Amino acid sequence: MARSEQRRGPMVALGGRQQRSRGRLRGLGPWPFRVLVYGFLLVVATYVLFPFAWMLSTALKTEAEALAIPPTWIPGEPTLDGITGIWVRKNFGVYFFNSTVVSLATAVLSVFFGALAGYGFSRFHFPGRQVLMGFFLATQMLPGVLLVGPYFKMLNAVGLYDTRTGLVIAFLTICLPFATWTMKGFIDGVPPEMDEAALVDGCSRLGVFLRIILPVLGPGMVATILFSFLLAWGDLLWALCLTTSENMITVTLGIARTVGEFRIIWPMLMAGSLLGGLPAILLYLFLQRFLVAGLTAGALKQ
Amino acid sequence: MATARTKAIRTGYLFVLPALLLLLGVLGLPALVSLLLSFRPEGGGGLSLEQYRFLLQDSLFHQTFWNTGLLVVLSVAAHLGLGLAVALALNLPLRAQPVFRLVALLPWVVPDVIAGIIWKWLYNPLNGALNDVLLRLGLLAAPLDWLGGRYLPLVSVILANVWRGFPFVMLILLAGLQAIPRERYEAANIDGATALQRFRYITIPGLRKMLVVSLALDTVWEVRRFGLIQAMTQGGPGSLTEILSTLVYKQYFKFFRFEYASAIAVVMTGVLLLVSLPYIRMISREE
Numbered sequence: 001m002a003r004s005e006q007r008r009g010p011m012v013a014l015g016g017r018q019q020r021s022r023g024r025l026r027g028l029g030p031w032p033f034r035v036l037v038y039g040f041l042l043v044v045a046t047y048v049l050f051p052f053a054w055m056l057s058t059a060l061k062t063e064a065e066a067l068a069i070p071p072t073w074i075p076g077e078p079t080l081d082g083i084t085g086i087w088v089r090k091n092f093g094v095y096f097f098n099s100t101v102v103s104l105a106t107a108v109l110s111v112f113f114g115a116l117a118g119y120g121f122s123r124f125h126f127p128g129r130q131v132l133m134g135f136f137l138a139t140q141m142l143p144g145v146l147l148v149g150p151y152f153k154m155l156n157a158v159g160l161y162d163t164r165t166g167l168v169i170a171f172l173t174i175c176l177p178f179a180t181w182t183m184k185g186f187i188d189g190v191p192p193e194m195d196e197a198a199l200v201d202g203c204s205r206l207g208v209f210l211r212i213i214l215p216v217l218g219p220g221m222v223a224t225i226l227f228s229f230l231l232a233w234g235d236l237l238w239a240l241c242l243t244t245s246e247n248m249i250t251v252t253l254g255i256a257r258t259v260g261e262f263r264i265i266w267p268m269l270m271a272g273s274l275l276g277g278l279p280a281i282l283l284y285l286f287l288q289r290f291l292v293a294g295l296t297a298g299a300l301k302q
Numbered sequence: 303m304a305t306a307r308t309k310a311i312r313t314g315y316l317f318v319l320p321a322l323l324l325l326l327g328v329l330g331l332p333a334l335v336s337l338l339l340s341f342r343p344e345g346g347g348g349l350s351l352e353q354y355r356f357l358l359q360d361s362l363f364h365q366t367f368w369n370t371g372l373l374v375v376l377s378v379a380a381h382l383g384l385g386l387a388v389a390l391a392l393n394l395p396l397r398a399q400p401v402f403r404l405v406a407l408l409p410w411v412v413p414d415v416i417a418g419i420i421w422k423w424l425y426n427p428l429n430g431a432l433n434d435v436l437l438r439l440g441l442l443a444a445p446l447d448w449l450g451g452r453y454l455p456l457v458s459v460i461l462a463n464v465w466r467g468f469p470f471v472m473l474i475l476l477a478g479l480q481a482i483p484r485e486r487y488e489a490a491n492i493d494g495a496t497a498l499q500r501f502r503y504i505t506i507p508g509l510r511k512m513l514v515v516s517l518a519l520d521t522v523w524e525v526r527r528f529g530l531i532q533a534m535t536q537g538g539p540g541s542l543t544e545i546l547s548t549l550v551y552k553q554y555f556k557f558f559r560f561e562y563a564s565a566i567a568v569v570m571t572g573v574l575l576l577v578s579l580p581y582i583r584m585i586s587r588e589e
Contacts, residue, residue, distance in 0.1 A: 037391050041402060044388055047465065048406055051420045054431045058423065070434050117321035124314025132318060134586040139329050141578040143526045145550035146567040149560060150332035150339070173329040180321055205313050234413035236529035237547070241555060252415045256533055259419055266423055273419050277412035284411040285404060 058270040059083065066266045082267030083275070091246050092272065095254035099233055102164050102250065106171040107228035111221060114179030115187070119209050121180070122187040123195065133184075140177045147173060148241045155242060162243050167250075170238045175228040182227070186220035187213060226283050233280060251276040333571075340564035353565035362541055363549070363566065370545040373460055374524040380464040381520055382513070385471030390505075392472075393479040403476065410469035418533030421462035425449055449535055455542045459534060466530065467523070471516045478512030479505070511584075518581030525574055546570045 058066055060078045086092045120126075121133055151170055152161065160166035190213060198208045214221065239253040249257070255272045258264070343352045357363050388406060392399050409417060424432050425448035436442040448458040486504050495503070528547040531537060537544035537552070546566060553563035 037394060037396070040387070041391055041396075041398075044384075045402065045405060048409055048469075050431070051417075051424055051465065052408065054424055055420050067429055069428055070437075071429050071431055073431075113321040113324055117318045120314045120317025124310055124317070126311040126314040129314070130586055132322065134582055136321075136325070137582050137585060138575065138578070139325060141522050141574045141582075142329070142333060143547060143550075143567065143570050143574060144528065145526075145547045145554075145563075146336050146571050147329065147332040148551075149554045149563060149567070150335035152555075154332065154335075169328055172324065173332075176321060176325055176328075205317075209317070234415075234529070236413070236415045236532060237551070240532075241551070252413050252529065255419060256415050256529070259422070259533055260536075266429070269419060270423065273412075273416045277416045280411050280413060281408060284407065288404065288407060 055270045055273055058266055059274050061267050063265055063267055082271035085265065085268040086272045086275065090254060090258065092254065092275070094247060095249055095251045098164060098248060099250040102167045102171065103229045103232035105168045106175050106232045107225045110172055110175035110179040110228050111183065111225045114176055115183040115214065115221065117180045118183030118187050119213060121184045123192060136177045136180050144237045148237060152241055162245055162248050164248060166242055167238060170242055171232045171235065174231050178231065179224050179228055182224045186217050190216055223287055226287055230280055230283060336564045336567055339561050340568045342561045344559065344561050353561050356562065357565050357569065365541055366544045366546055366549045369456060369543065370525065372456065373463065373545055374521060376460050377463045377467060377524050378517065378520050381468045381471045382517065384464065384468040386475055388472045389475040389479055392476055406472060407469045409466050413529065414466060414527070415529035415533045417462065417466040418530040422534045425458055450539060455535060455539060459531060459543050462534065463527070463530060467520065471520055474512050474516045475509060478509045482508035514581065514584065518578055521577050522574055525570065
């Protein structure tokens with residue numbers, strides 16, 4: 001239900017337009033205009049895809065070929081050395097595990113607490129509600145560098161420096177406000193009548209939240225979990241400042257460290273970039289229809 | 303009646319409380335520590351404005367401030383320009399629209415560290431693809447050192463940043479365009495409005511809210527940008543691509559000037575809150 005609410009705007013417009021274009025063949029106008037539009041999009045597509053193609057091509061080269069002058073565009077003898085190299089010579093598997101565990105824990109925690117708060121904001125009009133919501137939104141604007149210094153000291157003091165737990169706590173600063181606003185947007189789409197029916201049946205408020213609201217929010221909740229996951233996955237600053245040992249660092253930090261090495265092995269680094277970027281790309285492809293609704297946090301409502 | 307209302311109010315607070323306490327703990331506390339730290343003299347006790355006085359005189363801070371300003375203004379302007387152009391093109395009845403929208407989103411999807419690394423390799427003067435392409439097309443006479451020299455590094459960083467950031471704006475504006483009722487365009491057509499008039503009097507007003515949202519969010523993100531610069535240049539060569547976030551990081555974790563780093567971060571936060579205030583008010587008020 002929440003899902004159909006969120007999707008209504010763009011989807012209806014999309015469907016409407018497709019029908020129209022079928023109805024009116026010359027929808028795009030005269031041919032010079034058509035050529036112009038497609039030409040422009042082709043240039044943009046090249047700009048967008050070329051760096052990825054270059055990454056992929058390099059990831060499949062031998063180191064010698066990557067250093068050829070002039071560079072070759074398609075690997076002469078494609079090899080998986082870069083990909084195996086990053087797993088064997090770096091602890092890429094460990095980085096991957098750390099990133100996954102930390103991002104997942106952050107995402108689940110933020111979405112649970114975010115949904116609780118989102119339910120409170122959505123259903124109860126208590127004094128100070130608007131100020132509090134503004135506060136939640138404003139915390140999203142704070143730069144990480146304002147917080148990361150004190151975090152370093154605080155985590156050291158309680159023995160959580162260079163641990164995954166410490167990183168999860170830190171990532172909550174990014175993900176919790178975001179999750180609160182997004183979940184509130186989704187909960188707004190659930191009719192309050194559903195709550196009232198359950199309350200009449202003798203359910204407590206918390207019971208309504210856990211048994212009625214959360215199940216209905218399914219898709220929206222999954223989307224918010226995955227976005228929070230990706231917010232945490234893409235971070236460099238916090239990992240850089242709050243972890244240091246090979247057993248604790250994340251994928252992004254592992255890759256960033258490789259750039260800082262004296263001799264950069266480019267096929268290996270591009271293979272790492274490919275592997276580090278792939279989960280994000282796959283999740284977004286899967287999620288893109290939720291993207292706008294999630295990111296503008298209710299701003300899209302007409 | 304009155305008791306039911308107070309009970310509802312209390313329940314509302316209880317739902318919000320866990321997240322609020324968590325946020326105050328994990329975010330409010332460190333923010334407060336930073337704020338206090340910024341009013342301390344180096345290594346000493348008491349409160350003073352020493353760090354802020356120093357900040358005003360520090361030429362490195364000045365340069366970093368302008369670098370950040372330039373990066374943010376140019377990146378955001380390019381994101382909006384390119385994003386709007388692509389969104390308008392994609393709003394036309396094109397069969398390739400869904401595929402193209404997916405493809406165009408890719409740069410924004412990868413972690414910005416990875417975007418920075420890809421572009422660093424693309425810019426490589428000897429083995430990079432960019433020089434090779436431009437040389438082959440005859441647009442360059444000799445290989446260019448994209449991340450060297452006086453002005454080019456910042457330009458190159460911005461170019462990579464435009465690549466990484468425009469898809470988000472495109473996506474938001476496209477959603478905004480698709481939400482504009484088609485009847486308005488049809489009515490305008492009947493009234494004999496030109497394409498330019500339709501754009502000026504229907505498209506732009508219809509997009510206003512989405513333009514504000516993308517402008518605000520994008521500006522905030524670009525001011526906070528860290529991974530891309532850290533991966534590409536680490537603020538170098540010298541301090542030519544140093545931005546506020548990399549400077550704070552260096553001052554804190556490399557030079558251990560905790561108080562000074564905090565002062566820079568506080569200034570940065572002030573700027574961010576100022577920039578995002580209209581957005582925060584607009585969004586909160588709608589509730």
